[in-house]
Amino acid sequence: MFNALFKFFLINLLKNRRTLMVIITGIVPIFVMLIILIIKPLIYDGKTFFSSFYPSFVFLFYLHFLVPITSLFFGTGIIADEAEDNTLQFLLTRPAHRALIFLTKLLTNVFVGSLIMIISMLITFFIAQLGSTEQTPNAFSFLMGASGTVILGLAVYSTLFSLLGGTIRHPLIVGLLFVFGWEKIITYVPGNAQYFTIMNYLQALYPGKSFIDTPIFSADISILTAIIVLFTLTILFGGVACYLPGLKEYR
Numbered sequence: 001m002f003n004a005l006f007k008f009f010l011i012n013l014l015k016n017r018r019t020l021m022v023i024i025t026g027i028v029p030i031f032v033m034l035i036i037l038i039i040k041p042l043i044y045d046g047k048t049f050f051s052s053f054y055p056s057f058v059f060l061f062y063l064h065f066l067v068p069i070t071s072l073f074f075g076t077g078i079i080a081d082e083a084e085d086n087t088l089q090f091l092l093t094r095p096a097h098r099a100l101i102f103l104t105k106l107l108t109n110v111f112v113g114s115l116i117m118i119i120s121m122l123i124t125f126f127i128a129q130l131g132s133t134e135q136t137p138n139a140f141s142f143l144m145g146a147s148g149t150v151i152l153g154l155a156v157y158s159t160l161f162s163l164l165g166g167t168i169r170h171p172l173i174v175g176l177l178f179v180f181g182w183e184k185i186i187t188y189v190p191g192n193a194q195y196f197t198i199m200n201y202l203q204a205l206y207p208g209k210s211f212i213d214t215p216i217f218s219a220d221i222s223i224l225t226a227i228i229v230l231f232t233l234t235i236l237f238g239g240v241a242c243y244l245p246g247l248k249e250y251r
Contacts, residue, residue, distance in 0.1 A: 026116045109158055117151075
C-alpha cells in the first residue's frame, strides 16, 4: 500500500506547479555560483576560494533560504491543496489508514524537495571546485554533512508547515512571517531566545560553521542535543499533521 501511495503522490507532485517553483529556486544558486566564478579573480584568491567561500554560500543560500522556502511551498500544500481542490474527501475514501495516506504524501514531498536541493548543491559544489586551486581533502565530507543538515531541515520544516496548512486559512503568509520574521530576528537576539528557533538547531549541525565568523552561533548546543530536538519536532509536527484530516472537518 505504501509503494502504491508513494508512486501516486510522486506522479501528482511532479505535475504540481509548486514543484516547478522549487526547481526554479534550486537553479538560482547555480547561476549565482557561475557569476561568482566569473568575477572570482576580482574578489578571491584562487588558492582559498573553496574553503573561504563555499561553506558560507551553502549556509546562507541553502540552509537559511532554500530549505525554509522549499519546505513552505511543499509543506503547506500537503493538506491545504487537497482541501482547496475538493479532493480530500475522495482521498480519504481510499482503502488505507488516513494517517498512512498523509504520512506517505509528506515523505514524498520531503523526498522530492531533498532531491532538488542535493542536485543543486552538487552542481554548485563542482563549480566551486573548478574555481579553486587549493587542496581540499575534506571537501566531500563537508558536502555530505551539509546535505544531511539540509535534508533534516526539509523534514522538520515540512512537517511544521504541513500542520499549518491543515489548521489555518492562509498558511503561506503565516509561514513566510515565521521563516523571515521569527526565525531570522530571534536568531540574532542574544540570550536564550535562540533556543526557540528551528534554525538554531540546524546551525549546530552545520559542518562548515567553523569557517563562518558570525554571532549566530553564540548559542551553545551540542550535536546530539540538536539531533534529538529536531527529530522530536519532526515526529511531533508530522504526527499531528497526519492525524489532522481525521480529526478536523474541512469545508
